[in-house]
Amino acid sequence: MSEMIQITPGVTLHVLPGDKFKTTSIGVYFCRPLDNKPNVTRAALIPLVLRRGSKKYPSARAIATALEEYYGAALGVSVLKRGEAQVLRFGVKALSKQFALEGDDPVIGALSLLLDMLFDPVADEKGFLEENVAIEKEDLKDDIKSIINDKREYALFRCKELMCEGESFALSESGDYDEVDKISREDLYSFYQDLIGSAPVDIFICGQADVQEVTKLLKSYFKPSCRQGYPKTSPSRTTGGTIRRFSEEMDVNQGKLCIGFRTHTEADSEDYYALMVANEIFGGGVSSKLFNNVREKLSLAYYASSRLEKLKGLMFVSSGVEFKNFEKAYDEIVVQFQEVQKGNVEREELENAKRALKNALLSLDDSPRQLQDFMVSNLLSSGADVKTYLEKIEAVTQDDVKRVFARIEIDTVYQLTGPAAK
Amino acid sequence: MEIKKKTNSFLNETIYEAHHPSGCGVYLLNKPGFHNYYAVFATDYGSVDSSFRAPGESAAATVPDGIAHYLEHKMFEEPDRNIFDDFAKQGANANAFTSSEMTAYLFSCTEHFEENLKTLLHYVQNPYFTDENVEKERGIIGQEIRMYDDHPYWRVTYNFLGLLYHNHPVKLDTAGTVESISHITKELLYRCYNTFYHLSNMSLFIVGDLDVERTFQLVFENLRDQKYPGEIERIYPEEPSSICGKKKIQYLPVSMPMAILGYKETVFPEDGLGIMERQIETELVLEMLFGKSSAFYETYYQQGLINDSFSNAYESGKGYAYSEIFAETPDPEKLYSAVMEEVERVRREGLSKADFERTKKALYGAYIMDFDRADDFANSYVSWKFKGIDMFEFDSVYRSMTFDNLVLRFKEHFVEENAVLSIVRSK
Structure with missing residues (x-):
C-alpha cells in the first residue's frame, strides 16, 4: 500500500497514496522506550x-509568521504513548503546490521549516536558551496537571496508572510533574542530541507532493548515525485472581x-484479530452489548464503551453514571x-462487528493523520498492513471470540465519585 | 428534475444541486478516489427554536427547552428495532447531533452506500415515539446533561453566552436541564417533528465517489411528496443590544483557570453575503490581533499569561453573533485587561497592512484545507445554507475584501462596553 524509501539506516520515508487530497500531510515520528520518569x-x-x-x-512568532506566508500551513508537535513506547511526532500540513496562488511550494517550505526546527534549534554553547526552557517547563507542568x-x-488515566503500578506502562507520556524542575538546559540539550541521532525515525507523506524533492530535502538533514531498534513492550502481568478496587x-x-x-x-499474535472483533462486540460502538444493555436497556449511562490498549494487551471499559448506580x-x-x-454471541453480532472494523480500516485511507498513527502502532508490533487486518478479521469465528475472551481477567475497578455521594 | 452546477474557482470543484418538489435542497459533491461515503440529512431546527407558530396554526407554542435534542435521540427508534442495527448490518457508522440551530443525521460507510442512504432517508422521515420509549430516554439524556455539568469548557462557554444575552435562547444548554426535559412527552415530540421536519425545512448533502445522476434519482425516489405548508414563524424574545452581565465565575476542579472573553455583535447585515463578509472580516481581525503571529501572543506567552490553548473564533446565527477568545490562564482578569489595552493600542496606532495580507493568505489556505475533510465540509455547507449562505461564494467574498473594510469592522465590533468575561476556576 505504501512505498518505502530509506533515507539513512533507521530513517524510513513511507510514501502513502494521496493524489485525491489538496493538502499534503507529513509526520515525522521518533520512537523511544517509555523507560523512566x-x-x-x-x-x-x-x-x-x-x-x-x-x-x-x-x-x-517568526515560525508562525512564516507558516502564514505558506498559506497557513499547520505545524504541530505531539507526544504519544504506544504500549511502552514514547512517540514524538512532528507534523506539517500544507497546501499542495498547485493550489498556491503564487510563490514557492508550500509543502517544501513548511517541511524545511520543520527540519530546521528539529536539527538547528536556537541554542548557545551551553544548550537551549534558558528563557525558552524556562517557559516550556511551565507549559509542560500545566499540561501534566491539565x-x-x-x-x-x-x-481512565488513573485506572491505567493504578492498574499498572510498577510497570513502565504506568508512566505518562507527558512525563512527571516533580521531574520537570530538575531539568537543566545543558542536560536537556545533550539528551536532545542523543535522541535525534539514535531513535528510529519513520516519516510519512501523504498528498500530491514532489517525492523526489522531499527525499532530497530529508537526506540533507538526516545524516547517517547508529540508530536503535523499536522499543519493546513487556507482556502484561497476571492478576493473581484478586480484583483491586479504588475509589477517589x-x-x-x-x-x-x-x-x-x-x-x-x-499485539503480534494471531489471536489479536479475534480480540479486536470480540472487543467490538462487547463495547465497541452503538451495536455493542454495552451500548445496548447499559445504556439502551437500563438507561444507566449516556456512554459505556470498551477499548483496547493494543500493545500492552489491556482492555478498558469506561462509563459515566450516577453515584448511586x-x-x-x-x-x-x-x-x-x-x-x-x-x-453467547449471535452470528449477526459477529458480522456487524467485522463490518464496523472493516469500515474503520478502509476509512483510514481518507484520513492521513489517522493512517499515520495506525501505521506507527503496527511498526511497533506485528508490522501488518491494512490488507492483512482485513483478511484476518474476516476469518474470525464465534469460537475465536469466545476463546480470546475466556482468558481475559478483570484486574482493576476504579470509581471517581463526588461529595454528593455521601 | 433540474440539476444545477456550481463551481468554485479556488477549489476547482463542483457542487450539484437539485430541489425536490417538497422544497428539500439536495447537494452532491463528487470526490473521485475517496473510499468513504458521507451523507448528512439535516433540519433547520435547533435548541433555540422552543417558541414557534406552525404553518396554518393561529396560536404560538412554547415547548420545553432541550426538546430538539431529545427528538434527535428518539429518531433512532423503530417499532421493532433500533435503526443502528440496520446501519450496523450495512457496515455504516451512523450518528446525529443537535446544535443551537440545526439537527443533523448522518452516516459514513465504505460499502452498501445506496442501502445506507435509503435507511437514512427512511428513518428520518418516519418517527416512532411511544410513552415507553420517550420515558426510557430521560435517564440517558439526564446522564448526558450531568456529564456536561462537569465539563469545564462547556460550562465556561454557556456562562459566557449567559453574560452576552439577556433573553436569546442561544444561551441555554442544547440538551436543556434535568427539570426542563421532565416535561417532554410523546405528543410534544410529534408536534415539533411535524413542524420542523417538513422537507421544505430540510437539506441533504452527500459526498463520495458518486454517480451523480443515479444518486439524485435514488434520493428523489425516497423523499415523500409534501406540499409547501407555509412559513414556520420562529419566535425569539426581544434581545437588547447591551450585554447582560460583565463577569461570571464558576468553581469546578480544573488545573488552571479557564476563561472566555469576547464581544457581543451589534451589526446585523440583511443578506447572506453580508453575513459571510462580517464573518470573514471579524475572523481576520481576531487573527491579526491575537493569533499565533501577533505581538500580543508573543508578549503574553513569554510572560506565562497564556499558553498554546489561546485561540479565538467568531460565531453567528439567527439573531445573535459574537467573537470569543479562549484561554487557560493563571490570571483571567489580567488577561482581560491586556486584551482591552491591546484593542485600545490598535485603535490609536491602526492595523497593519502587512499583517492583513499575510493573514489573508492563511485564511485562503484554511478554506482549501478544510475541504479535504469531506464530512466537516458537508456539515458546514448545510449549516451555512440554513443561514442563507452558499459556502462556494467564499472566493468572491475573499476577492472583494479590502483593508479599509477591515478597519471599519475592527472599529465597530471591538467596543469595550460589549465585552464580557467568563471564568471557571478551582475553589
Whole structure:
C-alpha cells in the first residue's frame, strides 16, 4: 500500500497514496522506550522547546509568521504513548503546490521549516536558551496537571496508572510533574542530541507532493548515525485472581466508572484479530452489548464503551453514571463481559462487528493523520498492513471470540465519585 | 428534475444541486478516489427554536427547552428495532447531533452506500415515539446533561453566552436541564417533528465517489411528496443590544483557570453575503490581533499569561453573533485587561497592512484545507445554507475584501462596553 524509501539506516520515508487530497500531510515520528520518569519527562519537553525557534526562524512568532506566508500551513508537535513506547511526532500540513496562488511550494517550505526546527534549534554553547526552557517547563507542568480537566479521560488515566503500578506502562507520556524542575538546559540539550541521532525515525507523506524533492530535502538533514531498534513492550502481568478496587473523590456531579482487564493476547499474535472483533462486540460502538444493555436497556449511562490498549494487551471499559448506580452498572458490565466469555454471541453480532472494523480500516485511507498513527502502532508490533487486518478479521469465528475472551481477567475497578455521594 | 452546477474557482470543484418538489435542497459533491461515503440529512431546527407558530396554526407554542435534542435521540427508534442495527448490518457508522440551530443525521460507510442512504432517508422521515420509549430516554439524556455539568469548557462557554444575552435562547444548554426535559412527552415530540421536519425545512448533502445522476434519482425516489405548508414563524424574545452581565465565575476542579472573553455583535447585515463578509472580516481581525503571529501572543506567552490553548473564533446565527477568545490562564482578569489595552493600542496606532495580507493568505489556505475533510465540509455547507449562505461564494467574498473594510469592522465590533468575561476556576 505504501512505498518505502530509506533515507539513512533507521530513517524510513513511507510514501502513502494521496493524489485525491489538496493538502499534503507529513509526520515525522521518533520512537523511544517509555523507560523512566526523568527520561520520559525530558523527552516530553523537547518538542515544546524546539517549537521556540530555529536559527533561521529564531522565535515562535517568526515560525508562525512564516507558516502564514505558506498559506497557513499547520505545524504541530505531539507526544504519544504506544504500549511502552514514547512517540514524538512532528507534523506539517500544507497546501499542495498547485493550489498556491503564487510563490514557492508550500509543502517544501513548511517541511524545511520543520527540519530546521528539529536539527538547528536556537541554542548557545551551553544548550537551549534558558528563557525558552524556562517557559516550556511551565507549559509542560500545566499540561501534566491539565489531565484533571476532562473527568472521563482523567478516570481512565488513573485506572491505567493504578492498574499498572510498577510497570513502565504506568508512566505518562507527558512525563512527571516533580521531574520537570530538575531539568537543566545543558542536560536537556545533550539528551536532545542523543535522541535525534539514535531513535528510529519513520516519516510519512501523504498528498500530491514532489517525492523526489522531499527525499532530497530529508537526506540533507538526516545524516547517517547508529540508530536503535523499536522499543519493546513487556507482556502484561497476571492478576493473581484478586480484583483491586479504588475509589477517589472529586467535586463532580457524575460518577465515572472504569474497569481494567488483562487480555493475555499480545499485539503480534494471531489471536489479536479475534480480540479486536470480540472487543467490538462487547463495547465497541452503538451495536455493542454495552451500548445496548447499559445504556439502551437500563438507561444507566449516556456512554459505556470498551477499548483496547493494543500493545500492552489491556482492555478498558469506561462509563459515566450516577453515584448511586455504580454497583448496578458494574454488575451489568460484568454480565455482558461474561456473555461474550460464554460465547453467547449471535452470528449477526459477529458480522456487524467485522463490518464496523472493516469500515474503520478502509476509512483510514481518507484520513492521513489517522493512517499515520495506525501505521506507527503496527511498526511497533506485528508490522501488518491494512490488507492483512482485513483478511484476518474476516476469518474470525464465534469460537475465536469466545476463546480470546475466556482468558481475559478483570484486574482493576476504579470509581471517581463526588461529595454528593455521601 | 433540474440539476444545477456550481463551481468554485479556488477549489476547482463542483457542487450539484437539485430541489425536490417538497422544497428539500439536495447537494452532491463528487470526490473521485475517496473510499468513504458521507451523507448528512439535516433540519433547520435547533435548541433555540422552543417558541414557534406552525404553518396554518393561529396560536404560538412554547415547548420545553432541550426538546430538539431529545427528538434527535428518539429518531433512532423503530417499532421493532433500533435503526443502528440496520446501519450496523450495512457496515455504516451512523450518528446525529443537535446544535443551537440545526439537527443533523448522518452516516459514513465504505460499502452498501445506496442501502445506507435509503435507511437514512427512511428513518428520518418516519418517527416512532411511544410513552415507553420517550420515558426510557430521560435517564440517558439526564446522564448526558450531568456529564456536561462537569465539563469545564462547556460550562465556561454557556456562562459566557449567559453574560452576552439577556433573553436569546442561544444561551441555554442544547440538551436543556434535568427539570426542563421532565416535561417532554410523546405528543410534544410529534408536534415539533411535524413542524420542523417538513422537507421544505430540510437539506441533504452527500459526498463520495458518486454517480451523480443515479444518486439524485435514488434520493428523489425516497423523499415523500409534501406540499409547501407555509412559513414556520420562529419566535425569539426581544434581545437588547447591551450585554447582560460583565463577569461570571464558576468553581469546578480544573488545573488552571479557564476563561472566555469576547464581544457581543451589534451589526446585523440583511443578506447572506453580508453575513459571510462580517464573518470573514471579524475572523481576520481576531487573527491579526491575537493569533499565533501577533505581538500580543508573543508578549503574553513569554510572560506565562497564556499558553498554546489561546485561540479565538467568531460565531453567528439567527439573531445573535459574537467573537470569543479562549484561554487557560493563571490570571483571567489580567488577561482581560491586556486584551482591552491591546484593542485600545490598535485603535490609536491602526492595523497593519502587512499583517492583513499575510493573514489573508492563511485564511485562503484554511478554506482549501478544510475541504479535504469531506464530512466537516458537508456539515458546514448545510449549516451555512440554513443561514442563507452558499459556502462556494467564499472566493468572491475573499476577492472583494479590502483593508479599509477591515478597519471599519475592527472599529465597530471591538467596543469595550460589549465585552464580557467568563471564568471557571478551582475553589
